[in-house]
Amino acid sequence: MSASRKEVFVIQSLTRVGDVVFRLIAEAAEAAGVAIFRLDEVAAGTSFATALKHAIEKAPLLIADISDANPNVMYEVGLAQAQQKPIIFLASSARPIPFNLASARVLVYDLTEPDDFVDRLKSALVEALETPYPFTPEGARQEAEKRPNVFISYSHKDREYLSRLLVHLKPLERDNLIDLWVDTRLRAGDRWKSEIKKALERATVAILLVSADFLASDFITENELPPLLRDAESKGTRIIPLIVKSCRFTRDRNLRHFQALNDLEGPLVLLPPGDQEVVYESLAAEVERLLPKG
Numbered sequence: 402m403s404a405s406r407k408e409v410f411v412i413q414s415l416t417r418v419g420d421v422v423f424r425l426i427a428e429a430a431e432a433a434g435v436a437i438f439r440l441d442e443v444a445a446g447t448s449f450a451t452a453l454k455h456a457i458e459k460a461p462l463l464i465a466d467i468s469d470a471n472p473n474v475m476y477e478v479g480l481a482q483a484q485q486k487p488i489i490f491l492a493s494s495a496r497p498i499p500f501n502l503a504s505a506r507v508l509v510y511d512l513t514e515p516d517d518f519v520d521r522l523k524s525a526l527v528e529a530l531e532t533p534y535p536f537t538p539e540g541a542r543q544e545a546e547k548r549p550n551v552f553i554s555y556s557h558k559d560r561e562y563l564s565r566l567l568v569h570l571k572p573l574e575r576d577n578l579i580d581l582w583v584d585t586r587l588r589a590g591d592r593w594k595s596e597i598k599k600a601l602e603r604a605t606v607a608i609l610l611v612s613a614d615f616l617a618s619d620f621i622t623e624n625e626l627p628p629l630l631r632d633a634e635s636k637g638t639r640i641i642p643l644i645v646k647s648c649r650f651t652r653d654r655n656l657r658h659f660q661a662l663n664d665l666e667g668p669l670v671l672l673p674p675g676d677q678e679v680v681y682e683s684l685a686a687e688v689e690r691l692l693p694k695g
Contacts, residue, residue, distance in 0.1 A: 406436045407530060410460035412478060413491075414471045415441060418512075422466055422491070425515055429522035435530065437464070440477075457481050462529050462536070464522075467507070468493040487536035489525050506541060509575045549691055552604035553583040554625045556614035562645045562669055563610060565677070569685040578692055579606075594624075601628045606639045606691060608684065611661070612646035612668075616653060630655055639691060643684055644668040662687065 411426055413419045423439065430437045444452035457463070457480055465478050465488050481488055490507040508525055510518040534540040551570070555563050563583065573579045582600040607629045615621060632638040642661040644650060646668050651657050663669070663680050672680065 406434060407461050408436045408438055408459070409462045409464055409526070410456045411437050411439050411464045411466075412474055412481070413439070413464075413466040414469055414474060415439075419466065421512065422510075425510075425512075425519055426464060426491075426522065429519045429526060432519070432523045433526040433530075435462075435526060453477060453480065457484060457486060460486070462486075462526070462533065463488045464491060465489070466491040466493075482538045485537045485539060487529055487533035487540075489522070489529055489536060491522075506536060506577050509571075549578075549605045549688065550580045550600075550603040551582070551606045551608065551688060552600055552629070553581070553608045553610065554615075554621055554629070555583075555610035556612060556618050556621070558614040559610050559612050559645050562643075566608070566610070566643075566681055566684065569681040570688065573685065573689060573692075579688065597624070598628075601625065601632075604629065604632070604638055605636075606641065606688060607633075608688075609640065609642045609656070610645050611642050611648060611650050611656070612644075613648040614646075616648055616650075626655060641684065641687060643680070646670045 409430060411423060413422065423437075427437055438456070440449075440453060440456055443456060457477070463481050463486055465474065465481070467474060467478065467490055478488065492507050492509050493512070508518075508521055510522075512518070529536045553563065553566070563585075567581075567583070570579070570581060574581045580603070582604075584597065609615070629638060629640065633640050640659050642650065642656060642659050644661050644663055644665055647670070648668075650661065651665060662684050669677050669680060
């Protein structure tokens with residue numbers, strides 16, 4: 402490493418895939434004119450705790466790959482956040498982002514597109530070193546407050562429709578234009594009910610994938626809909642119903658006042674795949690329309 406270059410500390414799992422990602426990080430860092438190092442490169446001859454403390458303190462910027470929510474990685478991230486250090490978070494497109502970091506900037510990468518990953522990480526490195534505050538925990542929190550928080554409520558029996566919708570919303574999430582929450586992001590050990598409650602409280606946009614199964618779900622009707630409907634009235638939370646299957650939507654006393662995105666006579670289940678894509682894109686465009694201007 403060159404003494405004249407800033408040294409960025411990389412936090413990640415030490416695995417075979419992690420090594421592949423580290424090589425791409427090194428390529429992006431070289432292009433940005435910075436050096437990188439990992440804990441295994443500086444821990445020899447000293448204790449883990451001492452080496453970690455020194456690494457976090459001396460680095461002007463950190464990169465953390467949170468793809469697998471490895472306990473060691475999350476521990477190191479926690480120590481860095483406690484010091485309000487700026488962090489560029491990375492996550493594989495194949496893995497959900499841990500809920501407690503969902504409001505942070507996260508650069509989502511796909512190892513089948515390494516050049517795109519390197520280019521975007523290079524830009525992020527340059528930006529973070531020039532303007533570090535948005536990459537600190539407090540800065541990330543303030544940024545998140547400016548972005549729509551999108552909550553998706555659905556029946557697990559309609560999971561196939563959720564999966565396709567997430568594809569259409571992914572570009573908005575990847576570019577940090579929205580904070581997206583859906584219960585598939587819950588991990589083993591999460592206190593799922595409290596996490597859902599937190600997500601509901603933050604929601605500024607709620608997408609409802611409405612079907613007979615949705616309306617029949619006691620959990621949805623007792624735990625998710627009441628706070629969403631209350632906030633729609635008191636805080637202006639935007640409710641966007643998407644009719645996925647024929648149901649009593651127009652006769653439901655709580656939901657019938659909301660304008661569904663699609664034709665009630667043509668729920669997604671009755672549409673050919675091409676027409677379904679048009680509806681998904683219309684929903685993504687509606688969410689994008691709600692983004693802050695400027």
